[in-house]
Amino acid sequence: MRAAxxxxxxxxxxxxxxxxxxxxxxxxxxxxxxxxAAFALWALITKSGDLWSSVLLAAVGxxxxxxGPGVWSxxxxxxxxxxxxxxxxxx
Numbered sequence: 001m002r003a004a005x006x007x008x009x010x011x012x013x014x015x016x017x018x019x020x021x022x023x024x025x026x027x028x029x030x031x032x033x034x035x036x037a038a039f040a041l042w043a044l045i046t047k048s049g050d051l052w053s054s055v056l057l058a059a060v061g062x063x064x065x066x067x068g069p070g071v072w073s074x075x076x077x078x079x080x081x082x083x084x085x086x087x088x089x090x091x
Contacts, residue, residue: 012039012042015035015039016035016036016039016043019032019035019036019039020032020036022035023036023061023064025073025074026069026070026072026073026074026075026076027073027074027075027078028075029064029065029068029069029073029075030065030066030068031065032065033061033062033063033064033065033066034061034062034065035061036057036058036060036061036064037057037058037059037061037062037065038061040054040055040057040058040061041054041058043057044058069081
């Protein structure tokens with residue numbers, strides 16, 4: 001008879017998929033980017049296999065959380081898109 005699989009990893013994998021989907025559509029970008037980075041670091045620590053894919057996914061999550069949503073994201077449609085204008089230091 002086969003032993004039952006623990007429920008906790010399945011719940012965490014489902015939460016990682018939800019966070020990735022939120023990031024893909026651009027909804028709650030800073031929060032979902034941090035969640036994607038946290039889940040990637042969790043996978044880096046707990047799973048064996050290709051470590052660099054987890055490192056890359058964590059870096060992308062952190063970068064998107066810091067940069068924020070783009071003009072085509074749901075965040076921009078719902079809350080407005082803000083641009084940072086950098087002026088020249090002349091005069």
